Amino acid sequence: MYSLLLAIIYIAFISLGLPDSLIGAGWPVMHRDLDVPIGVAGILTMIIAGGTIFSSLASERVTRRFGVGLVTAVSVGMTAAALIGFSVSGEFWMLCLWAIPYGLGAGAVDAALNNYVAVHYAARHMNWLHACWGLGASISPFVMSWSLTAGLGWTSAYLIIGLIQVALTLALLSSIPLWGKVNPVRPPESTDAADAETTDSSPAPARAHVPLSRAVRIPGVPLILAAFFAYCALETTAILWASSYLVADRGVSPATAAAFASLFVLGITAGRFLAGFVADRIGDRWMIRGGFIAVGVGAVMLTLPVGTDAVALVGLVVAGLGSAPIYPAIIHSTPVNFGRENSQAVIGIQMAAAYAGSTLAPPLFGAIAAVTGLGIFPVYILLLVALGLVMSERLNVRVRGRDTVTAA
Structure with a gap:
């Protein structure tokens, strides 16, 4: 079963x-x-x-x-x-x-x-x-x-x-x-440790309702909402605008730009399959941290003034691969960061933040680009990377401090 x-x-x-x-x-x-x-x-x-x-x-x-x-x-x-x-x-x-x-x-x-x-x-x-x-x-x-x-x-x-x-x-x-x-239970562990699986046929304990007003006040929740908003904002902005940036600002042919823009999405999909083989050993925190850093490296590669477009095109693929583990790791770390009894409420709010980022960020970039030009695209992505990385690292500091106090 x-x-x-x-x-x-x-x-x-x-x-x-x-x-x-x-x-x-x-x-x-x-x-x-x-x-x-x-x-x-x-x-x-x-x-x-x-x-x-x-x-x-x-x-x-x-x-x-x-x-x-x-x-x-x-x-x-x-x-x-x-x-x-x-x-x-x-x-x-x-x-x-x-x-x-x-x-x-x-x-x-x-x-x-x-x-x-x-x-x-x-x-x-x-x-x-x-x-x-x-x-x-x-x-x-x-x-x-x-x-x-x-x-x-x-x-x-x-x-x-x-x-x-x-x-x-x-x-x-x-x-x-x-x-x-069938109730395979993931034991409560640090998100830096490997996960294990056991099978427990007993039903999960009943949970008390967690109102949204209480869930958003859980320490650290606003930080992860900002990080999730930033990630989904950069992902959808890249999917929508990367091809246009390559054509308008880098002079890449439309056919080549479209191909590499699709590779960004394929990089996310392939990257998640590959991440599955190492996620248990590396842990959620490092998957999030490394993912944001890789997206940042890819965005920098898009801006390098070199004589070939190959670096920019590879940078887009690197950004796609870096994006791959961030979403799953943020979700998977939620029960550890905020407690299993709160996880459904917090994940619901996280999904709302994700959809808000996906909905608002691409048209916002379009409005900005109408004034500044599409050359601002890598900078926009880097700002979102910085927001996501800073917020997730602040959450890590808070969780480590809480765990230290609990252990003491």
């Missing part, structure tokens, strides 16, 4: 990534069919982001009441319904309506699954699971491309992914009894 539940969780993470690239991949065709300006895609993403933030903040109360298995199944079911709704939408306002359950479902399942894995599984699984998200996000553009090439239209791509989500919903519903019977 242990292996079966773990396999289901892996598949669920692939499912989480599947819808995330569909709008971007299909929008050049979608906006023409819907007869709307290309820029209104931002309205859809804002609605989805608003839903994810709301459901992330509510995840602690909902998961505590209904259990992670049922919350995961229902949330995936909501995204499935939304995707099928997209496939039958002939007007933009219909997409906006379906974006509401899409966002609500995505945020709830993200927070619930991340907390479950952080509490019960070793660091390697957190990295591999988030690599599975990247795998799902990489698959859906190919589904969209196939649908358009085959003359089936963008609606068929949404229908295909929606039906896959329906199948996963049924699998998750059938797995609900496993979540109570």
Whole structure:
């Protein structure tokens, strides 16, 4: 049962990534069919982001009441319904309506699954699971491309992914009894130590509700929220703007820039698979620290005034590889940093901070670049790296001080 539940969780993470690239991949065709300006895609993403933030903040109360298995199944079911709704939408306002359950479902399942894995599984699984998200996000553009090439239209791509989500919903519903019977427990240890796994068939103890107002006042929580905001801000800004920077400021050909911009995303996915092999030995703190430093090195490489573009292009790949372990390590360290009894509430807030960073930072950079030019891109990334690194290191100092007092 242990292996079966773990396999289901892996598949669920692939499912989480599947819808995330569909709008971007299909929008050049979608906006023409819907007869709307290309820029209104931002309205859809804002609605989805608003839903994810709301459901992330509510995840602690909902998961505590209904259990992670049922919350995961229902949330995936909501995204499935939304995707099928997209496939039958002939007007933009219909997409906006379906974006509401899409966002609500995505945020709830993200927070619930991340907390479950952080509490019960070793660091390697957190990295591999988030690599599975990247795998799902990489698959859906190919589904969209196939649908358009085959003359089936963008609606068929949404229908295909929606039906896959329906199948996963049924699998998750059938797995609900496993979540109570199979309870691999990750022991409470320092985030600098290797994780171990044991199997405990007893149910987890009931947790008291942790209000958001109390969770945000837990010492260190504002620091990790700032660090998480910074990381997700730099990741999405790089994904959206790196190619434009390479073309406009470095004179790289559009085809080459697009290829290396995609390598940034592939670097994140591949980096998480590789990080899984060393995460238990290195520990979450060093994974976060090393990741931010590597992104900073990559950003510096983008600015070096050398006679070849190879250094800048390699710098983008280095930044992608450096980004890989940060998100999983921040999530995985939450139960140790703030206590298992608080982890679901804190992870819900972290998810909200992540979505806020992902939503706000790219358009903010666009507004700044409209005034300063795209050459400011590496500086913008470096500022976010500095914010994330400083905040995470301040949290480490606080946690070490707390552990020292406790041991004494």
